[in-house]
Every structure is written in structure tokens, then in C-alpha cells.
Amino acid sequence: MFRTIMDTPKHSCWIVCTGPLTNAAVLFHTYGDQIVEHLAGLCFMGGAIEVGNFNSHTEFNMAADPEAAKIVIETWGPKLK
Helix, strand or coil: CHHHHHCCCCCCEEEEECCCCHHHHHHHHHHHHHHHHHEEEEEECCECCCCCCCCCCECHHHHHCHHHHHHHHHHHHHHHC
């Protein structure tokens, strides 16, 4: 992922997470300062209102690795604007 992101023009790459955010959290933790300029955004499935696929408020992707979700959302989310 790092090489692909770095090969894109600045502010043009989107990361679309279709599962738990484990890999994204490792990517941001390891290469965050280098890749953030290349990212346009981040998209993932995470929450629910009344009907989630894990419980009433949670999607599986968040429940499977909540620590990774916390890293992605709290640490890197504000930098992606």
C-alpha cells in the first residue's frame, strides 16, 4: 500500500477499507507522515443506527479490531480532512 500511495500525486489517493482497519492502522503508524500528503481521504464501514451487522450500533469491521479503528479515527482522521 505504501508504494502505491507514494506513486500517486499529492491529495489524490483514497484508501477504502472493506474490512477491519488493522492494515490501515499499521500503515498510518509506520508511514503516516510520509503518506498523508498523498491521501485525499479514507472510507470505511464502521457504525450503525439500530441495525448493525455485529450488534445494534456496530459493524463487524469496528468490532473485529477496535484498537486499529481508534488509531485510524483519532490519530489520522483529522489529518485527512
